[in-house]
Amino acid sequence: MEQKNSTGLQNIPLAKLDNEDTRYSSFSKRSSGLYKNASELVRECDVDLGIAISSSTGEQLVVVEARNKVCQYDDMIKEFDIIEKITNKKIRLSDQINEGWWESIDRFSIDDTMRFEAWLTFGEFTKS
Template identity: 35%
Template sequence: MADKKPLGRQKIPMAKIENKDARYATFSKRREGLYKTASKLIGQYDLDIGIIISSPTSKPYSFFHPTVDAVIDRYLNPNTLPSESNRLAAENSRNKVKELIVKLDEYDITENDETDEKIWLKSIDESLRNRLMQLEKGASTSAQSPPYDAN
């Protein structure tokens, strides 16, 4: 039992996935993973990144930051400064990314607050329902008042 590895840690042999649907799903997941990793690197280190990949159906996909021109110019001429237009476009793109990160962080905070509020309200609702059920049970099992006696 101690020698058993979890499924997530096992090596998968490199082989073509024969099932078309599984191959497309795997491609999509890997593409999303690459984009997500690239986005994290951009957020942490403010890098220039370019990714070009081709799907199993030969459809091209790309991801560039800050711009296609800035990444290609930097790749072709790593020791030269970017042109003024590329520099301004890259700066504008970086500013937009920073603004979106701030908005996303604000959204995450409000989303978590709403979730906490919903959990809190749900617990109050459950407590009230339980108390109401206890009161109803208590009322039905308690002795009834004596009938009205006119004498």
């Protein structure tokens, strides 16, 4: 049987870090990991979750409602998806326009031009 080159997964005893910079860095990394895990739990299990963390100096108290943040981010993603769909639709319409409509634009009346501009801007084409 071959011997392993590495020691593998080991249990590291928890102890207070003496170096203040290392301690602060570790605190930041671990707290962001907690937020990430909490967000996944909220998203997958549809639960309410709160996290309270205070720094080693006791100066800051951070309270996070992960469900609200996840819902806010989901709402933002939905808004961006809607904007993307509208933009893609306008691009497709613009591509259709570029296929031959521009040759006849010089024959538009002022009313036709205004309706065409409104259609380009708002996606509405009103008949008078």
